[in-house]
Structures are given as C-alpha cells and as structure tokens.
Amino acid sequence: MTLLALDAGGTSTRAVAVTGAGEVLGYGRGPAGNPTAAGIVPAADAIGGAAGAALAVAGSADVAVVAMAGEQTETFREEVTARLAAYGVRRVVLDHDLLALFCSGTPSPDGYALIAGTGTVAARVVDGELDRVVGGRGWLLGDAGGGFWIGREVARAVVAALDGQTGPTALTPLVLDALGVGTGSADPDGAAGRASAIRQVVSAVYARRPVALAELAPLAFAVPDDPTARAIVVAASRALADLVDAVRVPELEGPVVVGGSVVVRGILAAPASLARDLVPPAGGAPVVAVPDGLVGAAVLALRHTGATVDAATFVRLRDQVLAAAPAPV
Amino acid sequence: MTLLALDAGGTSTRAVAVTGAGEVLGYGRGPAGNPTAAGIVPAADAIGGAAGAALAVAGSADVAVVAMAGEQTETFREEVTARLAAYGVRRVVLDHDLLALFCSGTPSPDGYALIAGTGTVAARVVDGELDRVVGGRGWLLGDAGGGFWIGREVARAVVAALDGQTGPTALTPLVLDALGVGTGSADPDGAAGRASAIRQVVSAVYARRPVALAELAPLAFAVPDDPTARAIVVAASRALADLVDAVRVPELEGPVVVGGSVVVRGILAAPASLARDLVPPAGGAPVVAVPDGLVGAAVLALRHTGATVDAATFVRLRDQVLAAAPAPV
Numbered sequence: 101m102t103l104l105a106l107d108a109g110g111t112s113t114r115a116v117a118v119t120g121a122g123e124v125l126g127y128g129r130g131p132a133g134n135p136t137a138a139g140i141v142p143a144a145d146a147i148g149g150a151a152g153a154a155l156a157v158a159g160s161a162d163v164a165v166v167a168m169a170g171e172q173t174e175t176f177r178e179e180v181t182a183r184l185a186a187y188g189v190r191r192v193v194l195d196h197d198l199l200a201l202f203c204s205g206t207p208s209p210d211g212y213a214l215i216a217g218t219g220t221v222a223a224r225v226v227d228g229e230l231d232r233v234v235g236g237r238g239w240l241l242g243d244a245g246g247g248f249w250i251g252r253e254v255a256r257a258v259v260a261a262l263d264g265q266t267g268p269t270a271l272t273p274l275v276l277d278a279l280g281v282g283t284g285s286a287d288p289d290g291a292a293g294r295a296s297a298i299r300q301v302v303s304a305v306y307a308r309r310p311v312a313l314a315e316l317a318p319l320a321f322a323v324p325d326d327p328t329a330r331a332i333v334v335a336a337s338r339a340l341a342d343l344v345d346a347v348r349v350p351e352l353e354g355p356v357v358v359g360g361s362v363v364v365r366g367i368l369a370a371p372a373s374l375a376r377d378l379v380p381p382a383g384g385a386p387v388v389a390v391p392d393g394l395v396g397a398a399v400l401a402l403r404h405t406g407a408t409v410d411a412a413t414f415v416r417l418r419d420q421v422l423a424a425a426p427a428p429v
Numbered sequence: 430m431t432l433l434a435l436d437a438g439g440t441s442t443r444a445v446a447v448t449g450a451g452e453v454l455g456y457g458r459g460p461a462g463n464p465t466a467a468g469i470v471p472a473a474d475a476i477g478g479a480a481g482a483a484l485a486v487a488g489s490a491d492v493a494v495v496a497m498a499g500e501q502t503e504t505f506r507e508e509v510t511a512r513l514a515a516y517g518v519r520r521v522v523l524d525h526d527l528l529a530l531f532c533s534g535t536p537s538p539d540g541y542a543l544i545a546g547t548g549t550v551a552a553r554v555v556d557g558e559l560d561r562v563v564g565g566r567g568w569l570l571g572d573a574g575g576g577f578w579i580g581r582e583v584a585r586a587v588v589a590a591l592d593g594q595t596g597p598t599a600l601t602p603l604v605l606d607a608l609g610v611g612t613g614s615a616d617p618d619g620a621a622g623r624a625s626a627i628r629q630v631v632s633a634v635y636a637r638r639p640v641a642l643a644e645l646a647p648l649a650f651a652v653p654d655d656p657t658a659r660a661i662v663v664a665a666s667r668a669l670a671d672l673v674d675a676v677r678v679p680e681l682e683g684p685v686v687v688g689g690s691v692v693v694r695g696i697l698a699a700p701a702s703l704a705r706d707l708v709p710p711a712g713g714a715p716v717v718a719v720p721d722g723l724v725g726a727a728v729l730a731l732r733h734t735g736a737t738v739d740a741a742t743f744v745r746l747r748d749q750v751l752a753a754a755p756a757p758v
Contacts, residue, residue, distance in 0.1 A: 234594055237585075237588055238635065240581065240584075240634060240639055240642070241581075241585055241588055241631060241634060252570075255569075255570055256566075256570055256571065259566055259570055259571070265675055302566055302567070302570060305569060306567060306569065310569055310639065313569070346594055
C-alpha cells in the first residue's frame, strides 16, 4: 500500500509518498495549494503537481491526506479527488493543518499546537483530534503576536520615532530601506528630512495590501539590542503565550508543537540576551519546533489506514521526510 | 468687507459669511469638501456650492478661509480659487482643520486641540498657530482611541465571546444586528449557532473596507454597564489622554478644545456610572467641546484681515454661527 501525504500551504505545497510501514518513497513540491490563498483550481493543480512528483517512483497511491488551513469545502475536495484519481488514489482526506503540524512534532496523541506566521492560531489536541482551536481570525480581527502584528508595530514605532514622540530606534533605517524610502537632499536627521520620511512611510504602507506589513516583522528580530524592537518582540511573545494559555487545560499534559516563521525563526532563534526577556510559548512544557506539517500529514495518512504510529516509527518517518524535503522557504 | 469661512470636512462642508465686525450674514452647506476624501474637483465643487448658499444675501466676499484636514496642495487651492472668483473672492487661505477646531472653542491664542472621530489627532497651539501636531496617521499606523480602533476592539471582543474565550457581552447582539448576521435555525447560544455567527462576522468584516469598522464604535457607548464595552471605552479614553499628553508642555497652559464623534458624543456624553472610570482627555485642564471648525474658520478669516478677535467678539460670533448652522450630522 502506498500513501500520499500533502501539506498544502498558502505559499507552497509539499508532498511525500510513503509505504504502509512508513518508508518514504518520494518527495514533491508545488506552488500554493491552499484554496483560500490561491483559488480552488490553482490550488488543486498545485496539489496534483506535487503529488505527481512524489509518486515519480511509486507510480500510484491508495489514500491521500491533504493538510490545509481554513474551510474544507466539498468543491475543493472534488477538485483534488479528480486530480489525484490520475494516480490511482481512491480516497482523499482533508485534514486541518494545525493537527498535521502537531503530528509533525510528536507521536503523542495529546498536547498543544501553535502556529505563528503572518497570523496566529493555537489548538489543543486530545486523542489525536483537534479538541479546541483559538485564533486564526486574520489580521483585522486577531493574530496578535503574528507577523502582521509585529510588522505593524514596527512601522508604528518608526513613525513615532521619526515624529519625535519617542526616542530614536535602530528600526528606522531598516524600515526606510525595506520600504524604499529616501530623504533625497534633505538631512535625514533634520526636521524636514524626518517629515519627508514620515510622509513616504505612510504613503508606502497605505499603497500596499495591509497584510504586507508582515514583511517588516523580521526587522524586529534583526536588532535584538534595540529597546523599541525588544519591546515589540517581548509583547509578541506574551501574546503568543496567551494564545497557548487560551487552549491549555491543567488536566492535559503534552508537548507544545510550534511552527511558523515568527516563532521558529524569530522567538525560538533569539540570541540569549533577548531570549531571557521573552515569554516562553508554553510555560514549562516541552516545546518542539517543526518546519511544517508534512511529517504529520504522513502520520495522519498512516493512521487513516488503521496503523498505529509508535515512537520508533514516528522518528524513522520524520527523519526520512526531513531528509527528503529541502528546508521550506 | 465680507468674509467667507468654510469647514471642508470629509463628510460635509459648512460655510458662513460674516462682516468684518463678525456679524453673520448667511450660512451654506454642501457635500464632502476634503480633496483626499472626495477628490479635488468634487471637493472644490462642494466648497463652491456651500459658499454660494452662504453668500445668498451678501452676494460677494473679499477673503475666504477654508479649514481642511490633510495636505494643502496648490492644485486644490487653484480649483477653489476658481470657484470662489464667481463670488468676487480675491484671496483664498487654506488653514488646518485642527487650528479651526481650536479657534471654534476659545478666543485664547494658546492651548490644545484634540479630534477623535474615525481617526485621532492632537495639536499644541501657540500664539494662534499650530506648534506641534501628533497622530493623524490613519487606521493602519495610528488612531488609537478613535472610531476605527474602538470598532475593531468591539468586533474582536464579540468574536472572542462567541468563541468562548471570554464571557458573554451585551455587545454581541448589537454587533450581529449591525452586521446583519443571523444564526438561521441554529440555536444562537448553542455551539453550532455561535460558530455560524463567528464565520458570518468574520466574512462581513473582511468584505467591507477596514475603516468601516468605525461604524461599530457607537455600540461600545451604547451598553455602558457591560464590562467588555466599558473596558474598550476606558482604554480609548486613556489612548486619547496619551495623545493630548504627547503635545502638552508644562509651560503652556490653555484650554483643550475637543471635537469628533468619539470624544463629543461618546466620552464626554458618557453617563456618570461610566464617566467615573474614564481618563479625562486633558488631565485637569478645562475642556471645551465643539461640533466642528466652522466658528474657528470665521475667527481665522477675521484675523487674516488684521482684526483682533477679543472674547466678546468671539462669543457673539460663536453664538451667531451656532444659531445659523443646524447641528452637524
């Protein structure tokens, strides 16, 4: 029996083919496979393409699990089913990306998951199922501590500093550079230069999609000794810890599996001088960082065949998938 | 000598004609006269129309002062000058709406101004001129405590309550009604009904322009005994007090003139039970609420002719303008 596992994200789609015993047979990759991000047909096409690459050796598969964020519509399932029928797939299961992320980090049936990329969402997992999900309402209604939120705070802080409301911050030159803002012949530290810079920052921000502010988030982690940047990152870490707290119940122990650029490449990768001020995302519980939900999608595919994925199988599967898959962009 | 004073806002334009001694000769009204909100030509047309109505008796004017928010471009000045030339106006002065607002509330040359409508901005006024302005960066980069900010907090609070992250709030039925969200046949208090309501709220919010969230702001003031609404309004009052603090200097005393629906119809109109928790917008300084900047535009017009507007002239002019102008919408 061959199983196909896919992590259909808003930026890229990753696929692996595995045997019923959890041995990796192939890997594939495609563009965005999330129907909300890419549209239903392009997303299904991306999934079909990644599946084809993963099945280059095996040729066909029996069951496919697609891990995805957002609503799992019947229309999307039909489109994906039609694409994967070409590879013999008879059953397509859509699963939540949060559950796949959790299963990428642990063979435990119980615990917690946190994703902090552009947006934020957390879940409690009980008996291998999502028991409670909070967050995930997008940049206008939620996502505190995520990339959009951090980027917006960075932009606000730079405007306030240029305006003299707060002291100077090392974020200013980074943001001006990122937004392509110059002060021309005006002295960038003089009143005219600063007023010109503010006007250009404001214009640049409102000219882009609001969510593009997330592109400024890495700047907050780039100057860890700057007090302004530090305050933003500390506040973000607190918001993410609050999000995990919102799903945590005392009677359920288990690891906290985390994913997304803000938490994996930002908070968990912070230098010691910054890390000591950050609120850990999970109190005292063990934290496992994962690059995406691909390993977990394979775990879920195995479970859908009735197999039990014990710790040894999990570790072998995880190591094989991570070896096959290049690091996600 | 006849003077024309206009307050060219993003929703409507008001005009008065006054004599050089400050006696009101006529009143006019038109649609949005702010070039950023309405476009340069429609805004100039609105100003021309309101001016014509205000000059119905006087026939012509010598000087016009236009109070407006945002950038005062030469192109806009030329368009307005062309419209007002039909009424004999030879000189058009564009002035900042914040200064006009301040001069609507006091004959003092020194003090502070705060506008909290959809957005927020504050200024220090010294010797009859704007000395320092903070805020006014729009919903994405500023405006804490303004109508957008309050409306966003209201929407977030309702989603959190429906989601069980927080306790119930009296805001929920108000927001569902305002957004036209029903739960159909599902029990609105059951899990399915609440999940359906959340989906519809999220869809409705993202389907509108972000700034339309400001329409939910009055709901926060509608249920003053609800702890959730109260917390939002208290936080807004604190943000507005912080904004005034950002322009305040100990050596400059003077009244704080406030305008905009959030502060005038919300914070200053709060019932005593709510008011005792609010942060006053100006510490212990006297606060003067004004409906708009029309009186101040007339004061500025008189000053531009070289006249001194003493306290008695100010009071007479103010009372005449307020008697001539219907309450702003």
